[in-house]
Every structure is written in C-alpha cells, then in structure tokens.
Amino acid sequence: MDILYIIGAKYFFIIPIFIGIILFVRSSRFLKKELLIFSIPSLGLSLLIGKILNHFIYNSRPFVVGGFSPLIEHAPDNGFPSDHMLLVASIAAIISFYNKKLGALLWFFAILVGISRVLVGVHHIIDIVGSALIAIISSTVIYLSLKKRRMI
Numbered sequence: 001m002d003i004l005y006i007i008g009a010k011y012f013f014i015i016p017i018f019i020g021i022i023l024f025v026r027s028s029r030f031l032k033k034e035l036l037i038f039s040i041p042s043l044g045l046s047l048l049i050g051k052i053l054n055h056f057i058y059n060s061r062p063f064v065v066g067g068f069s070p071l072i073e074h075a076p077d078n079g080f081p082s083d084h085m086l087l088v089a090s091i092a093a094i095i096s097f098y099n100k101k102l103g104a105l106l107w108f109f110a111i112l113v114g115i116s117r118v119l120v121g122v123h124h125i126i127d128i129v130g131s132a133l134i135a136i137i138s139s140t141v142i143y144l145s146l147k148k149r150r151m152i
Helices: 002-011 014-026 029-056 062-066 083-096 100-119 125-148
Strands: none
Touching: 002 100, 014 029, 014 083, 014 100, 029 083, 029 125, 083 100, 083 125, 100 125
16 A cells, blocks of 8 residues: 555646646647746746745654654655646646636546655645645736736
8 A cells, every 4th residue: 555655645636737737738729828928937937936935934853753764765854735736736826717517537646646745744734734835825816917907
C-alpha cells in the first residue's frame, strides 16, 4: 500500500498539469487568452501568499515531530503550506471557473495529492488545507477582480 502513497505524493501532481495543458491547447483562441489573463496572476498570487505565509507560519514536518522516517525523502524544513498541494489546488480552482466537471476531477486529484503527502509523512493536514484555501482565495480574488474590470 505504501507504494500507492508514494506514487500519489511524488507524481500525481503532474496529472492536473497535463489536464490543464490539454484544456488550454484544445480551447478556442478567445478562451486561451482568457485562461492566460486569469491563470497567470492567480498562480502568481497563490505562490506569493504561500511564500509569505511560509515565513510567518512554521509547521514542522510530521517526520521531524514524530521522529520517524518518511516514505519519501524530504528536507526537514517548514511544511506550511504544501507546495505540491498549492499547485494542484490552484490549477483545480482556476479550471473550476470554466468547466465544473473538469474542475471536480482536478479537485479529486488535489485531494489525492494532499492525502498522499500526509500519508507518506511529509505534511500535516493543516498544510494541505491551508494550501487549498490559499488557492481558492487567490483564484477567487483574481477572478472577481478581472470580471469587475471586464478583462474576462
């Protein structure tokens, strides 16, 4: 069973990236432009907030606190927020504004990534939930701001 957790923690984040790329490539020129106008600042804001919070909120990784070896190698640094979850949740949040079904699928993968990162011992649940909230808030703020300015 550990191998499934390891695969989920190390590699599942790639799937939403590919799904996002496929959606972008198969979209109309208008939608491509809109996706770029929306996704670049959304991803940027998520990353910025994540980096800022990383300096103010310190959460030792579970394997450091618990004194065990994680199932995957990881530095014993700050676990908040989870970068893997932040990326996947940001992609899911962005795409959810355009395609609810595809967004739901991407949130499913985000949940799998988050659970896997917890089960391999490199993140606490709060690191995962925090990342998801950062992604949701960032994408919503950018979406509403761009909508208000009629840029999307």
